[in-house]
Amino acid sequence: MEYFLGSVKLMLIVYALTAFIAMAMAWIIKLLFVVIRRRGAAELAAKATPKPAGAAPGKVS
């Protein structure tokens, strides 16, 4: 009986550990994805913004 109860306890520990690691992985993926997408969007926005006229290189004669 004690051996069986031990297996039930072990099963719960294994499940808890697995659930924790798996969900942590899923959250990491989700957060990483958000960060990558935001950075990409920010880079695109920076490229699309026209530079101020004064900053343009002047013509050297």
Add this chain to the structure above:
Amino acid sequence: MPEIDILYIFQGIATMVASDPTIVVARIVLILLGIAFVYLGAKGTLEPLIMIPMGVGMSSVNAAVLYLSPTVMGTIFLDPMASEPAKLLDVLQINFLQPIYTFTFSNGLIACLVFMGIGVITDIGYMLISPLRSMFIALCAELGTLLTFPIAVAMGLTYKEAASIAMVGGADGPMVLYTSLMLSRDLFVPITIVAYLYLSLTYAGYPYLIRLLIPKHLRGVAMDPKQIPSFTKEEKMTFAVIMCTLLCLLLPVAAPLFMSFFLGIVIRESGVTPFVDFISGPVLYGSTFFLGLMLGVLCEAGTILNPKVILLLVLGMTALLISGIGGIIGGYIVYWTSGRKYNPVIGIAGVSCVPTTAKVAQKEARDANKFAVILPWAMGANICGVITSAIIAAVYVTLLR
């Protein structure tokens, strides 16, 4: 002219005549079973890639028993129990399949090669569509892997044996092979045979489970393909490398499996065509072929007559059944929490028999509604299933080894 003993010439028959009646019956049954596997594999009822070489191996090995010495019977295929260096060196020179067994099967290399191949044919982008939901479904679909463990202990198996047979619930052949090699070497042959036998049956059995537990109008829930974002190759490679590193860091005992799987994914996304072609072709099919052949050759009457085999057959079936039910429960939970926009059939794909269960889910959804496309989400749950199975295997091995 020397005196000729006909039975000495036909030793397959002579050994049958001289054997215990139980062994004789087992040998005949296994020969017929092997032929049946070839037939059912060729017909498509069972997975042909595994079942055809396995069936031929099984019928041949049980027919080809001969006298190795005047009193000892055996075969010249392989000896799975040879581990002592001197004996191993002997059998490596005699048994024609021993080198493949010793250098690829018994150290888990073949499982890693299959995993690498699975990685190359897997698009990790599917998993990135909805990682939290996919992972939740995969966790529910591990119910069989967990509940079978105490059930097996209650039926008299040790913790190590129970964990090995419980892994059948993860429906991942290489994982079962790896876990049983690590935890219960004495039983790894019957456990792996049971696992692969049942895995080839999931394709035939799970559709009935889906139809039993999910009504037709829910099976046909259509999902919006606009929800699927596109991912660049660089993004997919980044995810794969980070996940691989993290999982190896957390659970080094399953690092060979993690590395093989994610290496396959990275190779696929890197676009190095010669590597992709090599791993998805010769490596994957070569290792699957030899895996099937090895399993068949290991099905000797003496091995199968182990009294624990019946128990393993029952427990393997229990594990897969509970996992299937768990996956469908997970599918239902996501269906309810997503405002009824998620097809619950995807739950079955959490059982990580890549890509079989995802294909089963898609087929069932399409049978209910010809416009229902759920394969991308099902593949996501499928990939998460591989990852959760590997995590469970690693936790079991770490705690019990």
